[in-house]
Amino acid sequence: MLNLEEKEKNILDRGIDILLFIGVPLGLIALWEILSNKGVINPSILPAPSEILKIVNEMLSSGELVQHLQVSILRVVKGFVIGSTLGIVVGTLMGFFPKFNRSMMVIVGVLRPIPIIGWIPLLILWMGIDEGSKVTVIAIGSFWELLLNTIHGINTVDKKYLEVATILEKSKITTLIKVVFPSALPSILTGIRLGVAGAWKSVVAAELIAATSGIGYLISYAREISQPGVMLVGLLTIGLIGLLIDFVILRVQSKIIR
Known part of the structure; x- marks a missing residue:
């Protein structure tokens, strides 16, 4: 009962x-x-949902929305792979080797608070407005999340596991692969979730300032010609894609951790 x-x-x-x-x-x-x-509600400022749906249908029929979305996704993938890889590598070195951590603390402390949008003018000056500057902005946006979460995950590894590895005279590489990484994995996966979100924010910021394609460019151009409906379509597309990616990562995370 x-x-x-x-x-x-x-x-x-x-x-x-x-x-x-x-x-x-x-x-x-x-x-x-x-x-x-x-x-x-003034429709010239905030169009009705039915009007936005019509705009979505028109943009899907013409292929415009898909084209801009493909460009942004490709940039996000490139930047995220670079930024997340560097974040995990540098985070592992800082978390596992105290001397390296001390040598990098000042550099990290100075660079981390700089907002993404602050890097864009400098990167454009260095690299122009080609793909390289945009991918670099995305890499920076995802790098910090992976770096900090990797360091946190390694620092929270149970010391007993490390002591056992030392007693068994395991090498640092074996300890890192067999003990540290499995224990730090939940934190690293959290960093991946946050890093993907950071990558999307970064690509939009980069495309708003210097781009001729992509969702950020679509939003910026719609603002210039006073099309709030198109702007909302761009914003909602980013939100839905981000929600879908977050859902997939959560499912994968739950299965891996289990």
């Missing part, structure tokens, strides 16, 4: 969660549509 009640309670809780997950966004969209139709 108790098990049956628990199952019914779990089903009810799950139903409420699904209702909240779907119902709240749909309710806000419906309210937005109603206020737009009644003239409470």
Whole structure:
């Protein structure tokens, strides 16, 4: 009897969660549509959801949205691979070797607070407005998240594991691969999630300032010609892609950690 009640309670809780997950966004969209139709919201500033949907259909039919999205995704992949690899490597060295950590603390402390948008003018001066500057901006945006989370993961490894590895006279490489990395993996995966988000923010910042294609360019150009609907389509596309990537990473993370 108790098990049956628990199952019914779990089903009810799950139903409420699904209702909240779907119902709240749909309710806000419906309210937005109603206020737009009644003239409470100025459509020249914030178009109605139905109007935005029409714009999405038009941009998908013409292939414009897909084209800009493909360009941005390719830049994000390139920059994230470079930034995350460097972040994990440097983070591992800083976390595993105290002397290297001390030698890098001042450099990291000075460079880390610099906002992404602050690097863009300098990178354009050094590298021009080609792909190299944009990929570098994305790499910087994802680098710090992987660096800090890798250091944190290594620093929180149970000291008993390290002591056992020392007693068994394991080499540093073996200790790193067999003990440190598995223990630090949850933190590194969290860094990957944050790094992907940082990469998307960075690509939009780079494309807003110096680009002729990409979602950031689409938003910037729509602003210049006063098309708020297109701007919202670009922003919502970034948000949906980011949500999808975050969901995939969470699923992979749960399976790997398990």
